[in-house]
Structure formats: structure tokens, C-alpha cells
Amino acid sequence: MVNQPRPTFYITTPIYYPSGNPHIGHAYTTVATDTMARYKRLRGCDVWFLTGLDEHGQKIERAAQGKGMAPIDYLDPVAVTFKKLWERLEITYDDFIRTTEERHKKAVQVIFQKIWDKGDIYKSEYEGWYCTPCEAFWPERQLKIGEKGEKLCPDCDRPVERMKEESYFFRMSKYADRLLQHIEENPEFIQPVSRRNEMVSFIKQGLEDLCVSRTTFKWGIPVPINANHVIYVWFDALSNYITALGYGSDDDEKYRRYWPADIHLVGKDIVRFHTIIWPIILMALGEPLPKQVFSHGWFLLESGKMSKSKGNVVDPFMLADRYGVDAFRYFLIREMIGGQDALFSEETLISRINTDLANDLGNLLHRSLSMVERFSGGIVRAPEAAAEGPLEKEIRELTAKTVADFGALMDRFELANAHSALWKLIGRMNKYIDERAPWSLAKKPEAKAELEAVLYTMVESLRITAILLQAAMPNVAGKIFAQLGLSGENRPASCLMTWDAARWGLFPDGVKVAKGDPIFPRIDPTAILAEGTETEPVQAGKAEATVAEAAAEKPAMEPLLPEISIEDFAKVDLRVIEVLAAEKVPKTDKLLKLQVKLGDETRTVVSGIAQHYTPEELVGKKLVLVANLKPAKLRGILSQGMILAASKDGVLEALTVTADIPAGGRVK
Numbered sequence: 001m002v003n004q005p006r007p008t009f010y011i012t013t014p015i016y017y018p019s020g021n022p023h024i025g026h027a028y029t030t031v032a033t034d035t036m037a038r039y040k041r042l043r044g045c046d047v048w049f050l051t052g053l054d055e056h057g058q059k060i061e062r063a064a065q066g067k068g069m070a071p072i073d074y075l076d077p078v079a080v081t082f083k084k085l086w087e088r089l090e091i092t093y094d095d096f097i098r099t100t101e102e103r104h105k106k107a108v109q110v111i112f113q114k115i116w117d118k119g120d121i122y123k124s125e126y127e128g129w130y131c132t133p134c135e136a137f138w139p140e141r142q143l144k145i146g147e148k149g150e151k152l153c154p155d156c157d158r159p160v161e162r163m164k165e166e167s168y169f170f171r172m173s174k175y176a177d178r179l180l181q182h183i184e185e186n187p188e189f190i191q192p193v194s195r196r197n198e199m200v201s202f203i204k205q206g207l208e209d210l211c212v213s214r215t216t217f218k219w220g221i222p223v224p225i226n227a228n229h230v231i232y233v234w235f236d237a238l239s240n241y242i243t244a245l246g247y248g249s250d251d252d253e254k255y256r257r258y259w260p261a262d263i264h265l266v267g268k269d270i271v272r273f274h275t276i277i278w279p280i281i282l283m284a285l286g287e288p289l290p291k292q293v294f295s296h297g298w299f300l301l302e303s304g305k306m307s308k309s310k311g312n313v314v315d316p317f318m319l320a321d322r323y324g325v326d327a328f329r330y331f332l333i334r335e336m337i338g339g340q341d342a343l344f345s346e347e348t349l350i351s352r353i354n355t356d357l358a359n360d361l362g363n364l365l366h367r368s369l370s371m372v373e374r375f376s377g378g379i380v381r382a383p384e385a386a387a388e389g390p391l392e393k394e395i396r397e398l399t400a401k402t403v404a405d406f407g408a409l410m411d412r413f414e415l416a417n418a419h420s421a422l423w424k425l426i427g428r429m430n431k432y433i434d435e436r437a438p439w440s441l442a443k444k445p446e447a448k449a450e451l452e453a454v455l456y457t458m459v460e461s462l463r464i465t466a467i468l469l470q471a472a473m474p475n476v477a478g479k480i481f482a483q484l485g486l487s488g489e490n491r492p493a494s495c496l497m498t499w500d501a502a503r504w505g506l507f508p509d510g511v512k513v514a515k516g517d518p519i520f521p522r523i524d525p526t527a528i529l530a531e532g533t534e535t536e537p538v539q540a541g542k543a544e545a546t547v548a549e550a551a552a553e554k555p556a557m558e559p560l561l562p563e564i565s566i567e568d569f570a571k572v573d574l575r576v577i578e579v580l581a582a583e584k585v586p587k588t589d590k591l592l593k594l595q596v597k598l599g600d601e602t603r604t605v606v607s608g609i610a611q612h613y614t615p616e617e618l619v620g621k622k623l624v625l626v627a628n629l630k631p632a633k634l635r636g637i638l639s640q641g642m643i644l645a646a647s648k649d650g651v652l653e654a655l656t657v658t659a660d661i662p663a664g665g666r667v668k
Contacts, residue, residue, distance in 0.1 A: 005046075006044055006045060006046040007044075007045050007046065008045065008046045008047075008048070008257060008258050009037075009040040009045040009046065009047045009048070009262050010047075010048045010050075010258040010259065010260075010261045010262050010263075011033055011036055011037055011040075011047070011048075011049055011050075011261065011262055011263045011265065012033070012049075012050045012051070012241055012261055012263070012264050012265065013029050013030050013033045013050070013051040013265055014029070014054075014264070014265075014266045014267070014270060014274075015051070015052040015053055015054040015097065015099065015237060015240050016051075016052075016053055016054065016082065017053075017054050017057075017059070017060075018053045018054075018055060018060070018075055018078040018079065018082070019059060019060070019063060020078070021078065021081050021315075022081065022082050022085050022316060023314060023315070023316065024299050024314040024315075024316050024319070024332075024344060025267065025298060025299055026082075026085075026316070027085065027089060027316035027328075027332060028296070028299060028332045028333075028336060029265055029266075029267065029296065030051060030086060030089065030091055031089055031091070031329050031332045031333060032265060032296065032332070032333055032336070032415055033049065033051070033263075033265050034049070034089075034090075034091045034092055034093070035329070035333055035415055035471045035472050036263065036265075036410070036413060036415070036471070037049040037092060037093075038092060038470060038471035038474065039410050039471040042467075042470060042471060042498070042499050043407075043499050044499070046257075047094070048094050048095070048245075048254070048258045049092065049093045049094045049095075050093065050094065050095050050096075050097065050240075050241065050244050051086070051091070051093045051095075051096055051097075052095070052096050052097035052098055052099075052240060052244070053075070053078070053079055053082060053096075053097075053098050053099065054099055054233070054236075054237040054240070055071075055075050055079075055098055055099045055100045056099055056100070056219055056220040056221065056230075056233050056236055056237070057135050057219065057220065057233035058132055058135070058214070058216070058217045058219070058233075059132050059133060059135060060074070060075065060219055061217050061218070061219035062132070064219075071219050072100060075098075075100065079098060083096065085316060085317060088317060088320050088325065089316070089320060089325055089328075089329065090325055090329075090474055090475075095244050097240050097243070097244040099221075099236060099237060099240060103243065103244075103246075103249065104239075104240060104243045104244070105221045106248065106249070107239065107242075107243035107246075107247055107248030107249060108221050108231060108235075108236050108239050108243060108248075109221060109222070109223075109224040109231075110248035111239050111243075111247075111248060111281070111285065112212075112223060112224055112225075112231060112235070113224045113225070114284075114285055115170065115281070115284045115285065116168075116224075116225060118284060119171075120170060120171045120174065120284045121168050121169065121170050121171070121212065122168065122169055122171070123166070123167070123168050123169075123226075124166075124167065124168075124169050125164070125165070125166055125167065126163060126164065126165055126166075126167040126169075126211045127162075127163070127164040128140070128162075128163060128211075129143060129151060129160040129161070129162060129163070130160060130161050130162075130163040131153035131155070131156065131158065131160045131161075132161065133153070133156055133158055134153055134155050134156050135232075135233045135234060136153065136155065136234070137163075137210070137211050138153065138154065138160060139208055142154050143160060144157065146159075155269055156269075163216070165214065165215050165216055166215060166229075167211045167212070167213050167214065167215070167229070168211075168212050168213040168223060168226075168229060169209040169210065169211055169212065170209060170210040170211075170212045170235070170280075170281075170284070171209055171284075172207045172208065172209050172210045172276075172277070172280050173206075173207045173208065173209055175207075175280045175283050175284070176203055176206075176207045178283060179203060179276065179279055179280060179283070180200065180203055180204070182279070182289065183196065183199070183200060183203075183275075188291070188292055189275075189289070189290075189291070189292060189293065190271070190275050190292075190293055190295075191292060191293070191294045191295070191339070191413070192294075192295065192338050192339035194339060195268065195271050195275075195295040195339060198271070199271065199272065199275045199276060202272060202276065203276065207276070210232070210235075210277060211232060212231060212232040212235045213226075213229035213230065213231055213232055214229065214230055214232060215228055215229055215230075217230070218230060220232075220233060220236065221236050234273050234277060235277075235281065238273060238274070238277060238278040238281060239281070241261055241264065241278075241290070242255060242259060242287070245258055245259060247259070247287075259287070259288065260287075260288040260289060260290050260291055261290040261291065262290075262291050262292065263290075263291070263292050263293075263294055263413065264278075264290050264292070264293045264294070265294050265296065265413075266293060266294070266295055266296075267295065267296060267297075267298065268295045268296065268297055268298065268339065269298075271293065271295045274293045275293050278290075292413075294413050295339050296336060296338075296339060297336060297338075297339055297340045297341035297342060298341050298342075299314070299335075299336070299341070299342050299343075299344040300341050300342070300343050300344065301314075301343070301344060301345070302343065302345070302587070302588070302589065314344060316328070319346075319349070323349065323350075323353060323523075325475065326472075326473035326474070326475050326476045327353050327357055327473075327520065328349075329472055329473060330352070330356070330357065330419070330472055330473050331349050331352050331353070333415040333416060333419065333472050334352060334356070334415075334416050334419050334420070335348070335352065335416070336415075336416060337416045337417070338414065338416070338417075343587075343588070343589035345589055346525075347525055347589075347611070348589050348611055350523050350525045351525075351611040351612065352611075353520060353523055354522050354523055355612060356423060357519075357520035358518070358520040358521065358522045358523070359522075360423060360426045360427060360430065361423075361426055361465075361519075361520065362518050362519050362520040362521075363430065364426055364429055364430050364433075364458075364462065365462055365480060365483060365518075365519065366515070366518050367433065368433070368455075368458040368459060368462060369459075369483055369484075369513045369515035370515060371433075371438050371439070371455060371458070372455050372458075372459065372513050372515075373513065373515055374442075375438055375439075375441075375442040375451060375455065376451075376452065376455055378512045378513050378515075379510060379511070379512050379513075380455065380456060380459050380485070380507060380508075380509070380510070380511050380512075380513065381452040381455070381456065381509055381510070382456065382507075382508070382509035383449070383452050383453035383456045383457075384449050384452075384453070386449070387449035387450050387452065387453040388453045388457075389450070389453075391432060391435060391436060392453055392454070392457050395428070395429070395432055395457050395461060396457075396504050398425055398428060399425060399460075399461055399464055399504055400503070400504065402421055402422060402424070402425040402464075402468075403464065403468065403502045403503070405418075405421045406418045406419075406421055406422055406468050407499075409421060410471075415472070419472060420614070420616075422465065422468055422469070425461065425465065426465060429458065429461050429462075432457070432458075433458065436454045438451055438454050438455060441454065456507065459484055459507055459513070460504060460505070460506075460507045462480060462484060463480075463481070463484055463486065463506070463507055464502050464503075464504070465480070466480035466481055466484075466497070467497055467498070467499070467501060467502045468502065470497060476519060477497060478497075479516075479519050480519070481497065482514060482516070483513065483514055483515055483516050483519075484507075484511070484513055484514075485511045485512050485513045485514050486507075486511065571628075572626060572628070573626070573627045573628035573666075574624055574625070574626060574627065574644070574666070574667035574668075575598055575599075575624070575625050575627040575663075575664055575665065575666060575667060576622055576623075576624060576625075576657050576661050576662070576663055576664065576665040576666075576667060577596040577597060577598050577603075577605075577622065577623055577624070577625045577627075577641075577663050577664075578596065578597040578620070578621070578622050578663040579594055579595070579596055579597075579618045579619055579620065579621050579622075579623065580595045580596060580597055580602065580619070581594070581595040581615075581619060582594050582595070582615035582616075582618045582619055583615050584610055584615060585606065585610075585634075585635050585637065587635075588610070588635060589610060589611065590608045590609075590610050590611055591606055591607070591608055591610055591634065591635060592606070592607050592608075592609055592610045592613070592615060592618070593605075593606055593637055594606075594607060594618065594643075596623075596625065596641075596663075597663040597664075598625065598627060598663055598664050599662075599663060599664030600664075601664075603640040603641060604637065604638060604639065604640055605625065605639055605640060605641050605642070605643060606634040606635070606637050606639035607639075607642070607643040607654075609643065609645060609652060609654060611652075612652045612653070612654075613654070618654075621654075621656055622656060622657040622661070622663065623643055623644070623654050623655060623656055623657070624643070624644040624654075624655045624656075624657065624667050625641045625642065625643060625644070626641055626642040626644065627641050629641050629642050643655075
């Protein structure tokens with residue numbers, strides 16, 4: 001039988017502009033790309049993962065001049081910093097390209113020459129508006145007007161400059177109809193849909209020919225037919241996706257193997273360049289277009305977009321050192337949903353770690369292995385089929401569905417949703433343990449077989465969960481396998497950490513678990529946030545020590561409030577409500593707007609539980625409402641009541657009603 005070649009998968013980050021040190025936005029894009037690359041390797045693909053730096057242009061030349069340095073001397077230390085961050089975040093890129101490398105410069109000149117020879121580049125004179133920070137040309141009709149009448153870049157809102165110089169132009173307009181047809185025939189080409197609609201609208205306004213050379217500065221790749229010109233930085237930069245594969249060189253084997261790219265992952269601010277200019281360059285070359293350009297949102301602070309000029313850029317080195325690489329990676333991919341923006345704060349990060357990783361996953365692992373040790377001497381026994389009941393069958397079916405759903409969502413680059421689906425299984429397993437109560441079964445000698453089936457279900461769900469976690473959290477999966485007793489030389493062949501092994505029933509009989517310390521200790525937000533600043537990273541392990549010290553000093557619970565009479569309590573009207581709809585309140589990271597059913601009435605309630613619940617998981621839940629609280633406006637929304645919740649150490653849980661009590665029922 002002839003072995004079939006593995007399917008290829010080529011994924012790229014944008015090449016980053018090295019005008020400063022990397023920030024959390026760079027970290028998100030690269031971690032998301034790495035997570036997808038690791039997942040595709042897990043699925044058996046031959047993956048090529050490209051990242052790098054875009055090092056030419058007037059902005060770099062001016063920055064270097066401002067420091068009295070040659071551009072390359074300015075750039076080299078920044079490149080080292082980016083590479084150090086990717087090493088710190090365990091990024092598994094296959095190539096890191098810098099546009100100042102000879103392999104790239106020569107290939108870009110080949111690309112320019114081919115399009116010139118085809119007649120799609122011509123010489124003329126450019127007079128118009130140019131944004132140096134964005135390295136972008138703009139027609140006057142697309143500019144914004146500032147408060148003082150100044151002309152601003154529509155992308156970054158900074159002033160544009162009037163430029164007039166001899167230039168070469170690329171006949172973009174020639175390909176507009178062909179590009180529109182491609183977008184219409186390939187709906188997955190631009191994702192998410194909102195970005196596709198924006199780009200279609202932009203193209204239909206009319207594409208102007210693109211100025212692709214400059215003469216007013218020298219830091220760029222010389223035009224091959226006229227050394228007095230340098231090639232426009234975006235024409236240069238976008239070509240990296242094929243020059244890194246050897247296009248335009250004598251060795252283009254990688255290009256023939258991996259192109260077209262499966263996914264270009266980009267931020268929403270550079271979608272236009274990747275979905276209009278880049279495809280048209282490829283059309284002019286007669287080369288295939290990438291299969292998909294996926295645009296993600298930005299991480300925002302409550303004060304708005306991060307900006308070096310504002311001094312509010314978040315340092316990813318500090319976050320990785322303070323909270324651990326796996327926890328930081330998980331936060332990044334879980335918090336950013338689709339093409340939406342996400343709000344960042346350390347409080348949100350800590351809440352995500354405490355809720356998802358410490359409470360849900362870590363607690364499930366620790367209590368499961370504790371029970372295997374306590375009730376089975378640490379030995380996992382394969383269950384008898386007759387000992388499994390309806391709940392065990394439910395868990396098996398849910399696990400299979402979770403694996404399928406996780407794979408389907410990952411394939412659509414829905415990283416947050418894929419891990420949300422996995423956490424539903426983790427949440428169900430925690431509830432399953434409470435329902436099956438192994439501690440009660442252990443007291444009944446006649447229930448030994450049933451107890452073994454329950455314990456097996458617990459560890460087998462964890463084994464499969466660990467396999468799915470590998471892409472996002474590369475170290476956690478190995479730690480879970482080690483505590484399950486499935487690591488090292490004694491690991492059975494059936495328990496490989498492969499996608500094919502993510503199916504029920506492969507946990508071998510007779511394995512002894514090796515429970516260790518909790519893999520995600522809870523973090524006291526008060527202690528950790530007071531510990532240091534972004535310029536003073538907490539060393540690995542320091543956070544946990546601080547939490548332990550703080551916990552030792554804290555009282556067991558908050559002191560009780562003064563006594564009240566039964567008459568006082570009777571004034572509070574507590575009612576059961578059913579959540580009909582939920583959504584985040586814009587520009588906040590704590591507030592959810594809920595539409596709730598109270599008897600025959602529908603109310604709006606604003607609740608500060610957004611860091612602990614997603615809108616989706618609240619819909620359909622029955623909660624308890626202080627129904628006669630005086631209405632108040634929160635962020636301009638009239639809130640008619642207050643949700644009851646309990647909290648401790650940064651973890652909050654809304655009080656829920658599980659019995660079949662109708663909405664409007666009185667809580668006494």
C-alpha cells in the first residue's frame with residue numbers, strides 16, 4: 001500500500017513593524033497562530049508556520065535618524081526582542097523572515113520586474129496624501145477631517161502629509177472586478193463576514209492605481225529598473241508570504257509545496273492591504289490567492305486602544321513571567337472571540353485563571369486523582385460494561401461530541417469557541433462527580449464495580465481533555481498525563497498524545513496515578529496586583545508564595561453585619577427569574593445586560609458578573625433577583641433589580657435555582 005502524502009497547512013502571522021518592543025497585540029496574533037499550527041500538526045498535517053518583521057519604510061528611517069543610528073543597527077536589537085518573546089511563549093514557527101534579508105530583497109525585485117514586464121506597472125507622478133505611521137496613500141475623498149480642519153488618516157486618525165514625487169504605479173483598478181468575483185465565489189476568503197462586507201464596499205467605491213515606489217527616502221528595496229526609487233513598503237512587505245518560501249529564487253520547492261497559504265492571520269487595521277493589494281499582486285503575477293485572510297480584533301483597555309504614545313502598552317514578558325506561559329496563552333485565545341475586540345485587565349486575566357484553570361480544570365484533576373488514591377489505592381481499573389449506568393453513557397457520548405465539536409471549531413479558526421466547548425465537558429465532569437458521589441459508593445462493598453466505573457470515567461475524560469489542550473497550553477497536557485500515570489517509559493502505547501487517541505476507552509487497566517500539586521494554584525487578586533508593576537515582573541513561583549502568605553493572614557470570612565429583624569428582611573422581595581437574553585455592556589469588562597422573565601413581566605437588569613459568566617451560558621438559567629430594589633441607571637441602561645451572587649477570593653457565583661420553580665416564584 002502506497003503511503004499518501006500528509007496534507008499541507010501553511011499559516012502566517014503578519015510580519016510585524018518593529019517600531020518598538022512587542023506588546024500584547026503581537027502576542028495574541030502569534031499565540032493564536034501557534035495554537036492553530038500545533039492543532040494542525042496534531043491532526044497529522046505537514047505544517048509551515050511563518051512570522052517575521054517588516055523592516056523597511058520611511059517610518060523606520062525617521063526613527064533610526066532620531067536616535068542617530070543606521071536603520072539596521074536600530075532594527076537588530078528589536079528583532080532579538082521579538083525572537084526572545086516567541087521563545088518565552090513557546091512559539092513553534094518554522095521560519096522568521098526579516099525583509100532586510102537578501103533572499104527577500106532579491107525576490108521582491110523579481111516580483112516587481114515581472115509585473116513591470118506584464119505592463120501592469122507604469123511611471124507617472126504622485127501628488128496626494130500619505131500617512132507615514134501607516135505607510136499608506138489615501139485619496140482626499142477618504143480622509144477624515146479633524147476638529148481644526150486638519151486632514152487625518154482614516155485608519156489611525158493622525159495627520160497626513162501632502163506628497164508630490166515621481167513614482168511608479170501598479171494598475172490595481174484593472175483587477176477590481178476580478179477580485180470582487182473571487183470574493184463572491186469564495187465566501188471563506190475573507191473572515192469574519194463583517195470584514196468581508198467592509199472590503200466589498202471599499203472595492204465598489206472604486207480602486208485607484210497604487211503608488212508602488214518612493215524617491216523621498218532611501219531605506220527600502222531599490223526598484224530594479226530605476227535605482228533612484230525604492231519599492232513601496234507594503235508592496236515589499238506583503239510579498240514576504242511567498243519570498244520566504246523561495247518564490248523568485250532558484251530553490252522554490254517550499255513554494256510549490258505549501259502555496260497557497262491556508263490562513264493569513266491579521267489584525268483588523270491591515271485587512272485592506274491583505275485582501276485587496278496582496279490578492280491583486282498575486283493576480284498580476286498569475287499566482288494562486290491565499291485560501292483565507294482571517295481578521296481578529298484588538299485587545300483594548302478601559303481607556304481605549306493601547307498606544308505607545310499613550311504609554312499604556314501591556315508587556316507580554318511581564319504577564320508570562322507573572323502568571324505562567326500556559327495560563328497567559330489560554331487567556332489570550334479564550335478572551336478574543338472571532339473578529340471582535342476584547343477588553344484587557346489583569347483582574348480579568350486573574351479571574352479567567354481562577355475560574356477556568358484553578359476551579360474547573362485544576363479542581364477536576366486534583367479531586368479525581370485524590371479519589372482514585374483514596375478509594376482504589378491509586379490504581380485505575382477498566383470497568384465492567386455491566387457496571388456502567390446512564391450517566392457514564394452520557395459522559396462517553398458528550399466526550400465524543402466535544403472532540404468532534406472542538407475539531408470543527410478549530411478548523412474554522414474559532415479558537416475561543418472551541419475551548420468553550422471543551423470547558424462545557426470539564427464543567428459537566430465536575431457536576432458528574434457530585435452526582436455519582438464516589439465517597440458514598442466507597443462505603444458499599446457491593447458497589448465496588450460501580451465505583452471503578454465512576455473513577456474510570458473521571459480519569460478517561462481527563463486524558464482526552466489533555467489531548468485537546470495541547471495546542472493552546474503545550475505544557476499542561478504533559479503535566480496532566482504525568483499525574484494520570486501515563487508519562488515516561490511506563491506509558492502504554494495506546495495512550496499517545498495524538499488526535500487518534502482522543503477516543504473513549506484507551507485508558508489502560510492497572511495504571512497507578514501520580515497525583516501531584518495542583519497545576520493551577522488559585523491567585524489572590526489583591527495580593528498579586530499589589531505585588532509589583534509592569535516594570536518589575538514577578539519571578540516564576542513568586543505569585544503562588546504571595547498568595548499563600550496573604551491567605552494565612554486573612555480571616556476565615558468577612559465579619560457579619562449588624563442584626564436585623566424579620567420585619568426588615570420581609571422588606572426585601574426576592575424572586576426567581578429566567579434569563580431570556582444576555583450581552584456584554586460595551587466598553588466595560590464587568591457588566592452584562594440581561595433580559596429576564598419575572599412572571600408575566602420582562603425586565604432589564606445590569607449585573608457585574610461578566611468576568612465570571614459568558615452571555616451564552618446564562619441564557620436559560622434561573623437566578624435570584626432582588627425585585628423591589630429601586631431602579632438605577634448603569635452606563636446609561638436602566639437596571640430593574642439586582643442579581644444575588646456569592647463571592648470569595650475573586651471567584652463569584654450567581655445563585656441559581658435548579659428545581660422547576662417558575663419565573664416569578666418567591667424566594668423565602
